[in-house]
Every structure is written in C-alpha cells, then in structure tokens.
Amino acid sequence: MDTFALVVTIGVALFFTYTNGFHDSANAIATSVSTRALTPRAALAMAAVMNLAGAFMGSGVAKTVSEGLIQTPVGSKGMGILFAALVGAIVWNLITWYFGLPSSSSHALFGGMVGAALAGGTTVYWSGVLEKVVIPMFISPVVGLLAGYLVMTAIMWMFRKANPHKAKRGFRIAQTVSAAGMALGHGLQDAQKTMGIVVMALVIADVEDYGDPIPVWVKIACAVMLSLGTYAGGWRIMRTLGRKIIELDPPQGFAAETTGASIMFATAFLFKAPISTTHVITSAIMGVGATKRVNAVRWGSPRTSSWGGSSRCRPLRWWLRCRSGS
Template sequence: MDLVLLLVVVVVAVALVFDFTNGFHDAANSIATSVTTRALTPHTAVVLAAVMNLFGALLGTGVAETIGSGIITTPGGADGLGVVLAALVGAIAWNLVTWRLGLPSSSSHALIGGLLGAGLAAAATVHWEVIGLLVALPMVLSPVIGFVLAYAAMVLTLWAVRSFPYRRTLRGFQLSQTISAAAMALGHGLQDAQKTMGVIVLALAAGGLHEGSNIPVWVKLAAAAAISLGTYAGGWRIMHTLGRRVIQLDPARGFVAESVSSAVLYVAAFAFHAPVSTTHTITSAIMGVGATRRLSAVRWGVAGNIAVAWVLTIPASAAVAAALYLVLSPFVR
C-alpha cells in the first residue's frame, strides 16, 4: 500500500472518530432540555437523539459541500492528506478538552479552525470570502437570533397559555418536548454529520480518489452511523451544564428553546448551506427563554465561561492543527 492510499485510510478513520466525538460531545444539544425537565428519561432521550441524528445526516449535502470545497483548497497527494489529518486531530483535541471541562463548545468551529490552522501552515488556498459569509457571519448571528427568537417565542407562549390549567399545560409541554427534542436531533444530524462527510470528500479528493463536491453514498452512511453511535454514548457532563447550570428549565421553556433552535438549524442548512453551530444555537436559545423570567435567572457567570470557550475554539483548534501539520510535513511533502 503506497503512502497516499495509506493516508486516505487513516484520514477517513480519524474523520469517523471525530464524528463519534462530535456525537457524544454534542449529544447534550439535542436532549439536555428534555432530560432536565423529565419529559424524557435519559435512555429514551439518547436513543431518540441517535435515531434522529441518523435520519438528519441523510437529509441533505449542502453543508457537506461547503466544508468539502468551500473552506480551503488542499494540495494534492500526501501533503493534502496531511493537512486534513492535522485538522481533524486539532478538532478532536478541542472536543475532548471541552468535554472534560463540561463546556458546550462548537465541534463545527473546532473542525473549521483545524482546517484553517493546518491550511495556513501548509500555505494552502483559504477561501476567506466563504469563511466570512458562511462561517463568521452565522457564528455571530446564530446566537443572537437564537436568543431573540427564543425570548420572543417564550413571551408569546406564556401569553397564549396564561388562562390554561397549570398541571394540564405542564403535561402538554412535556409531551410536546418529545417532538421538539426529535426535531433538534434531526437538525444536529443535518448540520454536524454533514461536516464530517465534507472532510472525508476533501481527503478522497486530495488522494485522487474523488472528483467534484458530490457525496458518495458510503460516506453519508458512515458519517451518519458514527455520529449516531457517538450520540448514543451520551455526553452527560455537558448535558448538566446546559440543562441545569445555565438556568433551571421547565417543560415550556425546554420546548420553546428546542423548537427555535431546530428552526434556525434547518434554515441555515437548507437555505444557505451554512455550517451553523448547534451548540451556539441551543445554548443561546436556553438563555433567551430563561431571560423571560428575569435576567438574573440566567447564570451569567456560567454563560461567560461558555462564551470564552466559544471565542477560543477556532484559534485553539487551529493552533493544534498547525503545530501537528508542521510535525507531519517532512514526511508528507
């Protein structure tokens, strides 16, 4: 087996490992609110999220094509595969660090940061206009939109049910959370599994085994399976942060936060092919519904720690990826 083919196999395997870590790191995005409000048991919520992640991963390819050809253009051969490998390791490292700390950071931005860092270290072509329009702009706007829409939707919801019996209304929202949690998990699969598909296609193209930006069926199935298995493995540390440490959620607020986040993810994927962070979206939506009680209901100290992790994600993963590429470059050039 020559070096290029060996590297293709290694990169695809590492990409699926990243996809698995994405699943357990971001499982909380889909199920933290439902588990916290006791709308679903942890086991039921994890199974539901894993199944819907699988379906979501197979729904489209727009985000995958953005990641696969829109962020950087890699060199061909072993050098390009070294870039992709370094990017994936940088993203995995950041996922593991933030998971250990219980911080809901973005796996999407970790991957994009890894691609940027390794690409710059390799003097690859970086598509800054795509990064500005489809990465930087959504990175700023999606948390703001999530917060504002969730706040507004929660205010309207509270007004709509103001005269309903409390216990019956509470039970209704608990049942509705099954639907909203499934919708959120579908959006997570739609967004995050596609990013791994894009990276695998990038590796196949660098290895001379694929042309164009279309996604082979086996790549879709492999990425969908990996993120679903990762989700099934769970992410209890981050779930605790999202579900309890930011605010104390109730079923109504959980339902609204999940519904708003799902809508943002679907619009970003289908309308703009933009790789939006599910973590940023659901976290900001949780803050938005919590702020309808009073601003002090949101634990802003915890929110500040999360924001620091958000800011550091791209540069930290980029730094790790760049350093690793510089180590690998004598062997792949």
C-alpha cells in the same frame, strides 16, 4: 502509501464525528432530560436515530465544508493538512467535554482547517470563511437569543389562562417532538461537516471528483459514527445546558428546542451555512430564560469552569469579580 494515508485520514474523520456525537448529543436532549420529559436512555436512543436520519436530508453543508473554506490541497501534504485539522478539533472536543463546556465542535473543525491550511501553505478562501463561518458564528446566537425570547413570550401569552399543571404535562409530551426535531437538525448539520472532510480526502486521493454525488457509504459511515457517539452520551455538558444556565420547565424546554431546530433547518436548507448547534441551543435557552427575568439566566455559566470559578458566579454584575477569581 497514498491509500494508507487516505484510510488513516478517513478513520480520524470518523473518530471526530464520534466525539462530535457524544460532545454535542447534549444539545438535542439536555432540556428534555432536565425537565423529565424523557429519560436519559430514551432521549439518547431517540437522538441517535434522528441524527442518523438527519444525515441523509441534504448535502449543502458538506459542499460548503469541502469546497468553500480552503483550497483543496494535493498529495500526501494535503492528507497531512486534513489529518492535522481533525486532530486539533478532536483534542479540543475532548478538553471541553472533560470540563463540561458546551463548546462548538463545528468551529473547532473550521479553525483546525484554517490553521492547518495556513501552516501547510494552502490558500484559505477568506471570503467563504467570513460568509459561511464568521458571520453565522456571531449572528446565529443573537437570532437564537431573540427568537427564544419571542417564542417563550408567545407561549406564555397563548397559555396565560391554561391550568399550569395541565399545560406542563402537555408541554412535557410536546418536548418529545421538539427534541426529535433538534436531533434531526443536529444530524443534518454535523454529519454533513464530516462528509465534506471525507469527500475532500477522496478528491485529494483522486478517488472522487467534486462534481460527483457524495458516496452512499460516506453518508452511512458518518451518520452511524455520529449516532454511536450520541448514544455514548455527554453527561457533563448535559448538566451545563440543562441546569447550570437556567432551571428549565417543560414549556421553556419546548420553546428552546423549537427555536434551535428551526434555526438549524433554515440555515442548512436556505443558506447552506454550517452553524454551531451548541451556540444556537445555548443562546435559545438564555433567550427563553430571560422572559422570566434577566438575572434568572446564569450568563457566566458556559465559561465559569474555564476560569476556575464556582457556581456562585451567576449574576452578570459579578462577572469581573468571578473572572479574577476573587
């Protein structure tokens, strides 16, 4: 029975990774597709390969997820806690994907873990949740917004005398690199989160210890499922990120992707913090768009669908009116 519970839990964890892939694939490629730097099929294939590569670049985020948020539960009850956490995260991923909302799969998973742990009577490491989840959840979007603004400002200054058409063609090519970096960072962050869950399941089943390195098969399984999910695509969310927040051109797309990738690499390697790729790229797009003019960004777009509003609810001054449905 314990073996069956372990297999089921790992299977659900891998399915969560799959939903993470098609839910968050838009994070890496939406800007490149919307600016026509890459075709959708080529962008998805590139993102799948880079997600696969990123999964093997470290283990710091996986360690944070498996050891730093909740006390490892024991026995069949422990497997039940992990199962409940994963199912909750999967349901949220599917709901937000259906409505085309760029929601964070990472925070859905962390919220599921904390909620299931509280319901199951397992200790929650609130200091770890605060330092590794809550604080980065608020800081990373602010950093993404400011960094996106500064990077785009620097690009406009450096290319102020360049021919606009030639510059756009050059940035369209450069976006291939920036999109690859974004996909690599996504694999580095999000594949490791599931690795942490699988490792926790193996520890509960007394198959592995936390001192052991992450088994190669775990890395391969998580990376492959993330890549398969990425190749399945997330067109609903891609439209939100690529068009509904701001109409992007190649320089803006390059600036947003470069900003997002840089933040993900820095947090993974320096702080081992599992940040949301969705929050980072969305805020970077907003920061880039704000260099044009503040009301060029459709600030309410990520939440419009959940309020039942329309695409007319764009300027910030209409926020209350749109929310009330008038």
